[in-house]
Amino acid sequence: MYQLEFTVSSLHSREIRFSGGALRAAFLGLVSDIAPALGKDMHDGNDIRTYAIDPFRFNSDFHTSLDVDEDYKFGVNLLHKTRYKPLVREMIGLENSEIEVFGKRMPVLQIDFKMHHPLQMMHNWTGDNRIKNAPKALITMRFRTPTQLAHLGSEALYLYPDPEKIFPSLLKIWAEVGGKAIPVSTGEYRDWVRTQVYTSRHRIQTYPVKISSTILAIGFIGRVDYTIDNPADPLARLTIGLAQLAELSNIGKHRTAGLGKVNTTVKIDDGNGNMIRCKPN
Incomplete structure (x- = not known):
């Protein structure tokens, strides 16, 4: 199992709705850039899903307020060690990457990970x-x-x-x-x-x-x-x-x-x- 923690920066001040769906789409976009077949299978496959998103922190309405130039964290838990090992190796070596969340770019500053058997x-x-x-x-x-x-x-x-x-x-x-x-x-x-x-x-x-x-x-x-x-x-x-x-x-x-x-x-x-x-x- 791998626990990935992404640190991203906000280029705009705004309030967004619940971030989980947008962060899933952004993460799968990164996966597809690295391993297109795996990205397609994670998105469309019929098997039990072996990953989950830990969204941005949220308020009582499940919204998140983003401030310009502030950093925010979200997590991705990859539950199948052998299946995702090559992906994690490539992902933690990414440089100058970014994700798109509700139509706005967010640079990825850091990707940390923990590995568990x-x-x-x-x-x-x-x-x-x-x-x-x-x-x-x-x-x-x-x-x-x-x-x-x-x-x-x-x-x-x-x-x-x-x-x-x-x-x-x-x-x-x-x-x-x-x-x-x-x-x-x-x-x-x-x-x-x-x-x-x-x-x-x-x-x-x-x-x-x-x-x-x-x-x-x-x-x-x-x-x-x-x-x-x-x-x-x-x-x-x-x-x-x-x-x-x-x-x-x-x-x-x-x-x-x-x-x-x-x-x-x-x-x-x-x-x-x-x-x-x-x-x-």
Whole structure:
């Protein structure tokens, strides 16, 4: 996995709408310049998307105010190490590059990157030995950008953070990234989630956000707590890992355009009823 962080400069003062869709288009433009076939596949391919955008910082309306000569950062998470390795090598060597965001040029000042091995990351996420002995685990997910889920076999929207929707969709992404590390089919895992993971608290609301000139996306934002009563179960530990994968992959429809961005916190019961934070190794 690669985490790319772009630092760009604004040549104009302006307010822009939610930046995720425009930044996806700009990034794919850079990809197409370097590797046209890969750029076309990332844009048009039918496979599970293995990248996601982390947009510019935004206000409560998901808009961003840009000031002239100020620097701004956005991220791109490339979740498949071997597929994107040649691209990253070429991209970090770019000089005098620029992107176009809502019709205006923005020079690219710097591209930083971090590299992670997927299996090592999953181990770090789930390797705290206290998880095995805890009577209960609590996964808190804060949905920072509107999140859309879909009904199985339908284009209809599903605007509730049902664990049966959230975690099997993350398993599909992990199957593309983790390969042989998948211990269960999506259907079997969905059945397990249905009986073992429950929503214990939520405070969400729906919010519309325009991600392109033609697409107005409506999704939910807010906080959701998921409880697992037997964290020692291997599938429970996988679920804890998938919840943290979501910080890189985003969740749901249009996640490659920055929708479904989440922050995840995991807590475990210390045996005395106290919930303590479980941090990655």
